[in-house]
Amino acid sequence: METAAALIAAALPRADQTPDAVARWLDLAEALVPAEDASAPLQADLAYARARVLAQSGRLDQAEAALRRAQTLWTDAGDSTAAARANLGLTQILAMQGRLDEAEGAARGRDRARTGPGR
DSSP states (O other), X not given: OHHHHHHHHHHGGGTTTOHHHHHHHHHHHHHHSXXXXXXXXXXXXXXXXXXXXXXXXXXXXXXXXXXXXHHHXXXXXXXXXXXXXXXXXXXXXXXXXXXXXXXXXXHTTOOTTOOSTTO
């Protein structure tokens, strides 16, 4: 699991510059640690990093879903700081999609119960 965590940590600062390479790193991290063996924070880190790559690649619906997963996992693990970071990313993704009312709701913390795009 340490190798997967190191890959995720190395991927985040590079997600905007080299999304294709980072996507391959994240695929490797996922292969190293099956979901059932990974802790919730590690799964959340992976989902958050994946969301960054997806957003950079223009796949905003998938990025939104990954951010929601990260936010839920971090919230369930009691990491409110990381959950807030995911919520900030979610606000940005919603705004990029033109869903400004939802983005405002997310920014105000009213979006946590939502489960996916358009819901």
